[in-house]
Amino acid sequence: MKLKKPKLEPKVSAGSMADIAFLLLIFFLVSTRLLQDKGLMLQLPTDLEPTETPIHERNLFKVLINSKNQYLIEGQVRSDLSGLVEEIKSFVKNPNSNPTLSESPEKAIISIKTQRGAQYASFISVLDLIKESYYQLYGESVGLSSDEFRKLSKANPSELALYQKARKAFPMNISIADPDKLK
Structure with missing residues (x-):
């Protein structure tokens, strides 16, 4: 009789x-x-002693966003933001010395205020349009489109001079106020 060898089963070493x-x-x-x-590319203010500088109501362009994402722009209720870029440009430039618009581009302040509960998308849409209006002003002041102005290289001295000239003529003064509490 032959002895049976135990079958070896293949194993994988784990x-x-x-x-x-x-x-x-x-x-x-x-x-x-x-x-x-x-x-967001926002520059936060430095930690300095708060000083109150008087701001004339005439130099303040107000944009309010409520919790239902409705806009109150310069006292007018709106459901959309059409025409906002042109309004801001004319407010900042004030080409005809209109007494209801800002005194000068240096004194013009665009204020954004939201209520708690407002969507970020609404805030970002307003902020984008405000910045677009300034970029259009910058481009127009140096004979470029807003897209061409954004593509200026600060490493190139002639383009840097254009950039600084435009930024000096129209300082971007945007105030982002703390949101209001819901009642």
Whole structure:
């Protein structure tokens, strides 16, 4: 009688599987680009003693956003933002010395105020239009479009001079007020 040999079943060594999985994890973490949120490019004020400077009502262009994302622009209720860019440009420039518009571009302040509950998208839309109106003013003052002005290279001395000239003529004075509480 023959003795039966025990059958050897093939086995996979799982001891090194943890090492391989760890190495793959490190490889993918190093080789994958993670998305980074850019956020808003806003320059926050420095930590100085608060000083109150008188602001004439004439030099203040007010935009309010309520919790239902409705706009109150210069005392007029609006459901959309059409025409806001042109209104801001004429407010800041005041080409005909209109007494209801700002005294000068240097004194013009655009104020944005929201109520709590207003969507960020509404705030960002208003902020984008305000900045667009200033970029159009900058471009017009140096004979460029707003897109061409944004593409100016500050490394190039002649383009830097155009940039500084436009920014000096129309300082971007935007006030972002703390939101109101809902009642």
